[in-house]
Amino acid sequence: MVRTVVAAQGLRRWALVLGLVAVLAAVPVTIAVWPAPAAGVEPATLRARIAASGAQAYHGYAQSTGLLGLPALPNLAQVTALASGTTEMRTWYAAKDRWRVDVLGEGTERDLYQTPQAQFVWDFGDNQLTRIEGDQPVRLPRAADLTPPELARRILTTAAGDRVEELGGKRVAGVEAAGLRLIPASADTTVDHVDVWADPGNGLPLQTEITAKGGSRPVFVTRFLEIHFGAPDDAVLIPPAPRPGIGYTTTTAPxxxxxxxxxxxxxxxxxxxxxxxxxxxxxxxxxxxxxxxxxxxxxxxxxxxxxxxxxxxxxxxxxxxxxxxxxxxxxxxxxxxxxxxxxxxxxxxxxxxxxxxxxxxxxxxxxxx
Amino acid sequence: MIRVELAKLFRRPRTYVIAGLLCALPFTVAVFLATTRIPPPPGQGGAFLSAVLSNGTLYPAAAMALVLPVFLPVSVAVLAGDSVAGEASTGTLRYLLIRPVGRSRLLVAKLVSLVTFVLFAIMTVLITSYVTGLVLFGVGTSAAGVTLPPDVTSLSGVTISPAGLVLRLLGTVAYIVISMLGVAAIALFLSTVTDSALGAAMGALAVLVTSQVLVTLDAAAAIRPYLPTRYWLAWVDFFREPVLWRDIERGAGIQLVYLVVLLGAAWANFLTKDIAN
Structure with missing residues (x-):
């Protein structure tokens, strides 16, 4: 009799613990599968809003993942890493000539500041601040090109003549985003389609996925994990000042x-x-x-x-x-x-x-x- | 009950031996760095190690990066694994439970004792590494003999004032204590399941090693946010400007979930467990 009471108490306690586990496990699953309502924005309208979204201020946390498997090429390792790995970015955008993108690593950071006067690169690993003066008629791709707004706008501008289709809505970084699918007409390109989800109101792209021909899932994805609309604090857009103890150079060709x-x-x-x-x-x-x-x-x-x-x-x-x-x-x-x-x-x-x-x-x- | 457990913790020589070993690792690394002046290449080696050569006040942060991935969790797993199973295997658990205290209170007291150990160990590492940094690397002079300001450089390039550095180090201590709660909870739960302290510690370490392997595996990306070690290094984000709270908040949250679930499981198991020996 005593054993039965003890066993029943034990079962009740275990049921309580298992119930707690079930509730905690259900929270992320529910959030992930909760359907996002259709935004009801025509693809052409959304495309126009995306093209005009360069004036929208924001700050957020973005992540790009490339599955291209490129080997590290000499002098180009930073570029091939963008296509073949995961890049974590913190970004603040006030205007076309005032923004900052931080590339975050474990115990390291590489920041790019755009100011009206010049660009600045801060590299913690090299303990080096670099001021880049003048226009750069040609440069290598960099992480700041892979934030969802930059990549989506660049692709849609490049493929201006290609058609777009409506895509179902999706919740990205807490925003119920409207989607469009770009389908290139050219037979030479390896791109099967590019999916873009953007805020239906201001048109800011929040997620961009590129799928190759013959592929069943995207091989390159960039998305916001956190997004806040509105002007960022001015203080975060000011680059570090040169000072003793850190390296400082000025260049026109970075x-x-x-x-x-x-x-x-x-x-x-x-x-x-x-x-x-x-x-x-x-x-x-x-x-x-x-x-x-x-x-x-x-x-x-x-x-x-x-x-x-x-x-x-x-x-x-x-x-x-x-x-x-x-x-x-x-x-x-x-x-x-x-x-x-x-x-x-x-x-x-x-x-x-x-x-x-x-x-x-x-x-x-x-x-x- | 808690007072008894704390007294037991600080009476045992092993507490000081483990803390001493934790302090020895950063000290050894500092001696090599100061002697050879060869910092690890950018992005490789422990975090902050390349920066400490020019300013020793940042060495406590580098020391945290050295002890956190392996040494500290192993210590916590060993102590937590021993907390109930050790009493059972030596035959003292039965006498412990004869006293008019509930088993739930005993579990809580064991956990408080573990948290106190983590705090003690981290503070010891911080203090010894701060002194080591000052003595071996100095403040304000670089290898070129240039006088530096007393501030340290954050990961984002802007300076952190001494007061800011203290606040960020305190934040780091708090975060690492929270990070170790998950390890303690896993080992404490296993400690209520088995009478072998070694088995409980090994079980907890097996969970942590599996988690560390899965964290680096792209194929396991879907479960990565829920792995106990996923956000362990997020304390580094205290040294960015502005502080990046995203991973710190998630790391603290996931540790609390592990704590609640595994402490709950330990409680469910321990309250009706037969104490055979």
């Missing part, structure tokens, strides 16, 4: 591409593989953009001491192209091609497939050096 552009002007062909060169930016000579929409590619000419190691790395991890001194890494979404012609190495990157890269390799190998 990355390798900018440096090559300034020192090694190269004449790139006017057309490649039937694609016309379409950029005409003053001061830009080391790199060129060919093609239109999402099937555009960027071609950069690297001098031997930078190009040689990059070529070897791409040859090691990628496929050799027959008939020319070239190799390509195709990730399913992003393809990177290296072509050796004389003492120069061309690096080509774009959201295009291997057949176009092979034609570009032949075109670059035959280009006058």
């Amino acid at each position: 990355d390798i591409l900018g440096a090559i552009n300034r020192r090694r002007p190269v004449a790139l062909p006017a057309a490649l593989a039937g694609l016309p060169r379409r950029d005409a930016i003053a001061g830009l000579s080391a790199a060129g953009v060919y093609g239109t929409g999402l099937s555009s590619v960027v071609v950069a000419a690297l001098p031997g001491r930078f190009g040689g190691p990059a070529y070897q790395q791409i040859e090691t991890y990628g496929q050799k192209i027959e008939g020319v001194d070239a190799a390509v890494i195709a990730t399913g979404l992003l393809s990177v091609l290296a072509v050796r012609a004389g003492n120069r190495t061309y690096l080509v990157a774009g959201l295009v497939g291997t057949p176009l890269m092979q034609r570009l390799a032949v075109g670059l190998a035959e280009a006058p050096g």
